[in-house]
Amino acid sequence: MNQDKVTKKTTIYDLAELAGTSASAVSAVLNGNWKKRRISSQLAERITRLAEEQGYAVNMQASLLRREKSKIIGMIVPKYDNRYFGSIVETFETMARERGLFPIITCTRRDPELEIEAARTMLSYQVEWLISTGATDPDRITDICSAAGVRSLNLDLPGSKAPSIISDNFKGARELTRRILINSERKLGAAHPLLFIGGRGSDHNTAERVRGFRTAHADVGVSVDESHILTCGYAPEKAESSLQALAASEGRLPDGMFVNSTISLEGVMRWIKRSGHYVGRSPVIGCFDWDPFAALLADEIEMVRQDVQGMLDAVFGIIDQGSSSETLIQIPPVFMEGDAPW
Amino acid sequence: MNQDKVTKKTTIYDLAELAGTSASAVSAVLNGNWKKRRISSQLAERITRLAEEQGYAVNMQASLLRREKSKIIGMIVPKYDNRYFGSIVETFETMARERGLFPIITCTRRDPELEIEAARTMLSYQVEWLISTGATDPDRITDICSAAGVRSLNLDLPGSKAPSIISDNFKGARELTRRILINSERKLGAAHPLLFIGGRGSDHNTAERVRGFRTAHADVGVSVDESHILTCGYAPEKAESSLQALAASEGRLPDGMFVNSTISLEGVMRWIKRSGHYVGRSPVIGCFDWDPFAALLADEIEMVRQDVQGMLDAVFGIIDQGSSSETLIQIPPVFMEGDAPW
DNA sequence: CAGCGATGCTCAATCGATGAAGCAAGAATT
DNA sequence: AATTCTTGCTTCATCGATTGAGCATCGCTG
Numbered sequence: 001m002n003q004d005k006v007t008k009k010t011t012i013y014d015l016a017e018l019a020g021t022s023a024s025a026v027s028a029v030l031n032g033n034w035k036k037r038r039i040s041s042q043l044a045e046r047i048t049r050l051a052e053e054q055g056y057a058v059n060m061q062a063s064l065l066r067r068e069k070s071k072i073i074g075m076i077v078p079k080y081d082n083r084y085f086g087s088i089v090e091t092f093e094t095m096a097r098e099r100g101l102f103p104i105i106t107c108t109r110r111d112p113e114l115e116i117e118a119a120r121t122m123l124s125y126q127v128e129w130l131i132s133t134g135a136t137d138p139d140r141i142t143d144i145c146s147a148a149g150v151r152s153l154n155l156d157l158p159g160s161k162a163p164s165i166i167s168d169n170f171k172g173a174r175e176l177t178r179r180i181l182i183n184s185e186r187k188l189g190a191a192h193p194l195l196f197i198g199g200r201g202s203d204h205n206t207a208e209r210v211r212g213f214r215t216a217h218a219d220v221g222v223s224v225d226e227s228h229i230l231t232c233g234y235a236p237e238k239a240e241s242s243l244q245a246l247a248a249s250e251g252r253l254p255d256g257m258f259v260n261s262t263i264s265l266e267g268v269m270r271w272i273k274r275s276g277h278y279v280g281r282s283p284v285i286g287c288f289d290w291d292p293f294a295a296l297l298a299d300e301i302e303m304v305r306q307d308v309q310g311m312l313d314a315v316f317g318i319i320d321q322g323s324s325s326e327t328l329i330q331i332p333p334v335f336m337e338g339d340a341p342w
Numbered sequence: 343m344n345q346d347k348v349t350k351k352t353t354i355y356d357l358a359e360l361a362g363t364s365a366s367a368v369s370a371v372l373n374g375n376w377k378k379r380r381i382s383s384q385l386a387e388r389i390t391r392l393a394e395e396q397g398y399a400v401n402m403q404a405s406l407l408r409r410e411k412s413k414i415i416g417m418i419v420p421k422y423d424n425r426y427f428g429s430i431v432e433t434f435e436t437m438a439r440e441r442g443l444f445p446i447i448t449c450t451r452r453d454p455e456l457e458i459e460a461a462r463t464m465l466s467y468q469v470e471w472l473i474s475t476g477a478t479d480p481d482r483i484t485d486i487c488s489a490a491g492v493r494s495l496n497l498d499l500p501g502s503k504a505p506s507i508i509s510d511n512f513k514g515a516r517e518l519t520r521r522i523l524i525n526s527e528r529k530l531g532a533a534h535p536l537l538f539i540g541g542r543g544s545d546h547n548t549a550e551r552v553r554g555f556r557t558a559h560a561d562v563g564v565s566v567d568e569s570h571i572l573t574c575g576y577a578p579e580k581a582e583s584s585l586q587a588l589a590a591s592e593g594r595l596p597d598g599m600f601v602n603s604t605i606s607l608e609g610v611m612r613w614i615k616r617s618g619h620y621v622g623r624s625p626v627i628g629c630f631d632w633d634p635f636a637a638l639l640a641d642e643i644e645m646v647r648q649d650v651q652g653m654l655d656a657v658f659g660i661i662d663q664g665s666s667s668e669t670l671i672q673i674p675p676v677f678m679e680g681d682a683p684w
Numbered sequence: 685c686a687g688c689g690a691t692g693c694t695c696a697a698t699c700g701a702t703g704a705a706g707c708a709a710g711a712a713t714t
Numbered sequence: 715a716a717t718t719c720t721t722g723c724t725t726c727a728t729c730g731a732t733t734g735a736g737c738a739t740c741g742c743t744g
Contacts, residue, residue: 009490009491009700012701013700021725022725023701023725024701024703024723026701033703034574038722038725043723057466057490058700061402061699062699063702065403065404065407065699065728065730065731067729070659077708079428081429081432082424086428090421090422090423090449091453094451102463104446105447133359147397148351149350267634270638293604294635296635296639297639325713355730363694364693365730366693366731367694369730369731373731380693381692381693401729404732406730407700407729408698408699408732421739485734511741576738637693639707
């Protein structure tokens with residue numbers, strides 16, 4: 001191993017010289033199609049050994065420039081601060097690697113500008129596919145991609161210009177609401193209308209969940225209080241201040257809540273603890289998303305777990321076959337009983 | 343925008359032809375040193391406009407092949423399933439981008455083989471730096487990197503062959519243990535020896551935390567029970583089965599615990615709930631790591647938060663100045679009072 | 685008006701890997 | 715012995731962007 005002050009990287013030309021052969025032969029051996037190129041196994045072995053001794057690693061930049069396919073697959077993701085996105089990223093990486101693809105992930109912190117910039121950068125790196133996860137403006141990204149001949153998919157939040165894989169938010173929210181109402185009835189004797197908190201009113205998922213929320217109320221003949229639908233955004237502080245404001249103006253808050261994400265739940269739980277509003281009568285809570293600790297927080301907490309594996313199976317199903325006829329694939333979420341199996 | 347069936351990517355040669363100029367001029371304009379190369383601002387503007395119209399994006403593979411520096415910086419990380427690593431990754435990405443670097447992150451799922459493979463892949467992509475976060479064998483990665491003339495750093499877990507930035511585990515654990523003992527004394531009247539659970543006995547951080555744990559006990563004249571140091575690994579199930587086994591053999595477990603990570607805490611909380619072991623006498627808990635929901639789980643739960651920003655400041659401090667004289671930088675962790683400020 | 689510098693561009697080599705085309709030497713066939 | 719086939723390599727153009735070197739053209743000076 002050459003440990004000079006400035007170790008220049010070993011190239012196939014260096015190896016060729018050491019082996020007394022041509023760069024072309026070295027290339028053929030190292031990328032595995034030396035049989036096809038009729039290189040003798042002796043030479044192949046010699047080159048392989050040399051490459052190992054020298055700690056050779058192909059220069060992907062050079063290799064990709066020459067090849068037709070980059071095998072790079074990009075994903076943009078809003079945050080890493082919850083289990084849902086964490087497991088999306090981890091599963092995505094694993095499944096990509098299983099297919100011999102190289103995953104590149106970028107976190108855009110829910111910043112629309114960063115999303116676009118990240119998409120452009122990914123294109124520069126010649127990604128073959130770009131998965132926009134929870135993007136604020138997925139169609140804009142799709143436009144940029146298709147102008148460059150790159151295919152794209154939307155995950156978690158749908159767009160209209162590329163196939164979208166999302167949770168079945170309506171059914172999930174309807175069932176979750178049904179369960180909260182049952183818990184509420186069991187605890188308080190009667191089913192009272194719930195509070196909805198979290199998410200952006202403008203995004204598709206939140207809208208669908210609100211629709212499911214309304215439908216479930218209608219199913220049991222309970223009417224929803226419009227002032228109790230607080231789509232205040234995703235940040236914990238927003239949920240917190242939103243509850244604070246409502247309590248200030250209305251006095252007493254409902255005894256049951258539909259919380260639209262674990263991130264919002266964080267703010268909700270913090271406010272409950274700090275304000276002392278619910279002392280002696282802890283509210284019945286349901287959350288559209290799952291977190292292992294949140295699941296342990298209260299006995300009555302219901303959590304829907306989005307089926308990350310199912311969603312990514314759908315994503316790679318499309319990628320594997322190169323295209324999709326469907327535009328919107330909705331994956332049913334999973335209900336957890338008590339604390340979840342890992 | 344050309345929307346052909348198979349949109350070939352626009353290159354500088356295409357732009358040159360459209361602008362009636364040379365590829366060289368286009369390149370100079372688009373990478374910003376057209377002034378240096380004495381291109382007229384009229385031509386510059388014309389080319390810029392064309393590039394935008396055509397949705398041109400540089401081919402990074404070609405660009406990087408020619409340039410001397412790749413500006414790519416790699417990080418390998420064990421998991422995305424907790425706030426600590428999530429915030430490391432998010433902060434890393436942000437700080438890298440602020441410096442005009444392109445971050446590539448790979449999750450190795452605590453698999454030593456994958457770590458090595460990932461490191462090699464990163465080298466192929468010509469990373470300039472590789473940050474090994476929580477790696478099982480950081481020195482092996484450093485060897486691979488330095489053979490290729492690539493600088494590396496260790497984060498979270500130290501190595502001996504590259505600068506390492508870690509939490510001050512000893513001091514953190516000593517202070518955490520001190521606090522748990524005080525809480526325990528306040529609750530039970532006297533300070534009893536605590537249980538230590540989670541982490542790998544072989545890793546530096548766990549060893550240092552155990553040392554801090556012992557020292558804090560010694561500080562108040564309480565002796566540690568050796569059979570109560572359960573370094574059973576990081577997975578939640580391991581903590582769970584480890585407690586199960588200990589309870590089976592000893593009957594009654596200690597009333598206070600030092601839990602070595604939020605991941606282990608997950609198993610601990612699950613076991614407590616499932617087994618019913620602590621019914622009516624909930625244990626005093628401290629956790630070396632922070633999670634917003636875990637912080638709300640019990641009143642007596644103490645959490646140390648590792649100073650992610652501080653650690654990454656140190657990392658980029660070294661990167662910015664190109665090297666480091668120090669081999670081990672220890673960043674003091676932060677103690678949270680009650681539920682944390684976000 | 686020769687001479688010089690400044691201005692605004694183009695040419696062509698280069699980065700490292702790849703693979704089509706080709707070449708030389710031996711083996712097999714007629 | 716002449717021809718064809720096979721084996722085992724090498725040569726060279728290529729991918730797209732970058733950049734040192736060079737070449738006109740123009741304005742200005744003495």
